[in-house]
Amino acid sequence: MIDFCGLQLEHEVINGSGTFDAIAARRAFGAELLDRFPFSAFVSKTITLKPRAGNPPPRLWETAGGMINSIGLPNKGLAGYLEHDLPQLAELPVPLITNVMGSTAEELTELAAACDERPEIAAIELNVSCPNVATGLDIGAVPAELERVVAGVRPATTKPLIVKLTPNTADVAACGRAAEAGGADAVSLINTLRAMALDSDGEPWLGGRTGGLSGPAIRNVAVAQVAAVAAGVTVPIVGMGGVQTGAHALDLLRAGATLVAVGTESFRDPAAGGRIARELREKAANSANPFA
Amino acid sequence: MIDFCGLQLEHEVINGSGTFDAIAARRAFGAELLDRFPFSAFVSKTITLKPRAGNPPPRLWETAGGMINSIGLPNKGLAGYLEHDLPQLAELPVPLITNVMGSTAEELTELAAACDERPEIAAIELNVSCPNVATGLDIGAVPAELERVVAGVRPATTKPLIVKLTPNTADVAACGRAAEAGGADAVSLINTLRAMALDSDGEPWLGGRTGGLSGPAIRNVAVAQVAAVAAGVTVPIVGMGGVQTGAHALDLLRAGATLVAVGTESFRDPAAGGRIARELREKAANSANPFA
Amino acid sequence: MFGRRACTVVERTTYGPYVVVDVHDPDGPAPAPGQFYMLAAVERWGGGDGERPFLPRAFSVLRAREGRLSFLFDDVGPGTNRLMDLDREDELWLTGPLGEGWRPTDRRPILIGGGVGIAPLVALADTLDAPEVLLGFRDAHHAQAAALVTQGSDPSVTTDDGSAGHHGLVTELLPDDLSGVELFACGPPAMLEAIRRLGVPAQLALESGMACGFGACFGCVTPLAEGGYARVCVDGPVFAAAELAEVPAH
């Protein structure tokens, strides 16, 4: 068992927000999904106060060793999530982390307060980093601003509060320290890198014009950012970015993470989370002190 | 002919600083290098005031669709460059752009002033973005600081001054505007993304601990950053990052660049620059208005 | 069945420019016509044009019998290119069956397929009794794939260049009177959009760029008539024409 902010988790591997829809997956794969649930905690897609339809298609572009998405955070809004999704997500065999986003501290506070009331929700992740939505700069990109936002949200909940940092910043270590100073119980990183693809006519391919790069292409950026943040914070870290194997997960743990999240690899292998957790366990069994 | 800050160039393709050593290549490939010189202008490695040995090896790590380098800017120093390299670089059939780096505006000014005196040098590129050297944050990462530095260097030379931006920033568009406001005649981007690789024991593989990610893995980050900068500056842009083909070069031109630089692809195909220029020409011939 | 599984290629056949690959899938659930699978070669997935493919690719099941699945491939990029290179003994990652296939109807079915889009219609025809089948192709070379329809009467064929069958668009073969008819269509977006605009009962099997195929990424959406978007992979790929706002060009 891994202790993560007081949650007792079976193993180190969870999902990245927005990269696994447990409700749709249960429809596609049946009950076997719950028997072999790949993650030790489930992170919801990002929820916003109001419902969002998301960006117009096309929303995907494949790159060398990765992909760009401009999904645009479609979701049913807070009320729709609590009413329709939460009862189904509560049936999952693992703790639920709800990821929320707002463009102001007030919105985020309202979201956090609503989640705080629901016992089905074990922890809250603040997405201060999504590069897909046109709010100008990410609110998490400037350390002082980030600390103010987190400090504003903090009183709204006693549940563990994870701040998902943006990688599109000059100094991610300073952002990590700011999140901790603002009262975060944990930080998670990295979110996608801002990227763009043009079609053969030179027009933006993606309906949202720009999108976020994920997958193996960003793996070593993730290792660098996790190591940089780990050097400056004492709270636990959820590391992610391009993890495909237990060896990749181990890299992030060794760089300073307590948990590892799998995103894009689940698209290639729906059960990747479980496989990676198993590979990690095998590595641990084969080595006296694998995390040294 | 392409007009770039008053230089008349044969085609749109130059090299990225530090990715082609014309002197060593002439030794390896003989006179044929000069007959078929792949670039329309040659950019030197980064030169610093004092000689530097560079980082201890290993300096390279291969990634999915790219590589990380932690070369650490080895160079003979300004005096060594002017005495030993400049006479040989002056024999190249194309204009020479000298790339310089310093950790303060004063150092950069001294470097620019020394280059200004040498007629063999057609233009100066300021590297304010190298993530490999431990100076804390890149001096180019904060727009106001960048503008101050560029404005400090500007009076030291009448030659075209190109500012090579750092991609490791929250707002590259603001950095581009700052460089222009400080007096840059052009901006170039993107430099490598900060990245890290661990060996199988979990120790940093690279002698410099962290390094810079280049190649196809960063191509779509480059397209996004070039487009973002192009929207805010009037000076010409040198676009680079992961260019392997004429189609990739065309993407950057359409995103707003005037020239395209090739880096990592020259390692795979030493004559890549010439091939890409040819592919661009063929695309132009096959299309009424390819740059529309 | 949760997760992907490695299956072995047991046969490879060509039909003009198309390739049919059969794989042995003894343990997978039987697919319904119109469902699809996400496929990726176990070896050498990557290293093609633009260092791709990276993600798996979606393919309709062409035919399924006795633990054996057939897929029809058209070479349009690095993914299909690699899959068409598969040969006996090679291994394939396979996730599926996925999505909602064709829905049964009491109306008279007419099946209309364009190009590689005939795949899910072949699967459907296998379950019907001598349905009417109309197929459009680029030219006679591509039209060789019409031989895949083995159930019932010969399909009617059109080609863009007139080199086989009727010279023109496959939609030109539709009867003027469509009352009592339900159309089942798959093919290029322009063809599906033309059928949607007919305003008659029709089921359209859409294509869309997909990353996951099981509802995880929200990348494959298509706009709905009522506003908003549906995921092609879990809400489709077969949609009632009336549900759709349009059939997007890509």
Next chain:
Amino acid sequence: MFGRRACTVVERTTYGPYVVVDVHDPDGPAPAPGQFYMLAAVERWGGGDGERPFLPRAFSVLRAREGRLSFLFDDVGPGTNRLMDLDREDELWLTGPLGEGWRPTDRRPILIGGGVGIAPLVALADTLDAPEVLLGFRDAHHAQAAALVTQGSDPSVTTDDGSAGHHGLVTELLPDDLSGVELFACGPPAMLEAIRRLGVPAQLALESGMACGFGACFGCVTPLAEGGYARVCVDGPVFAAAELAEVPAH
């Protein structure tokens, strides 16, 4: 010769676990022993372990005659793995010959190779008159590569496990009296470091991770006795032992 060229594989042979691939290179300059080439498969370079290989890989020329080049491959990762899979008719991107090879000497040469490091020594032996050759391998299976030395007397062989030849390290076969001798060595870093520490005249062919092979990236450096670093690709790969500060482990 500037740039890379596509060359065709004309033969593939195995020696124990090693593979020798011969390519037809009619137009390339003749290499000197100890020089190397940067190689990449034209097809399917990428998509292996960790989505690699991406960069070309460095290989000593094993043998060169009449427009035909031979290379010896040992499977250590995704690049060598792919190259060992090459077969007749396959194409290879080739840049070279590159680097500074072995330098002639008037002293008595003794050639010492370890594992796949025998490649540049085979090339050297081809130019000498029955030189003394000492080769070390892991075991009898690997020692089959000793058959590649065809010039002059049989090489002396050692194995780590004693399954062929002398049981022990290849350096144990060196004569006690090395006066008048010049050693030519290539093999694992520990072996080269041991030879360097002998302090006798020796030329060491180094390996190093390389991105370009022609001095462009400054990635392949090795530390020098006088301080600073030299690029293995253009200042080597063959160095006088006395020039080197050490032979780094990787």
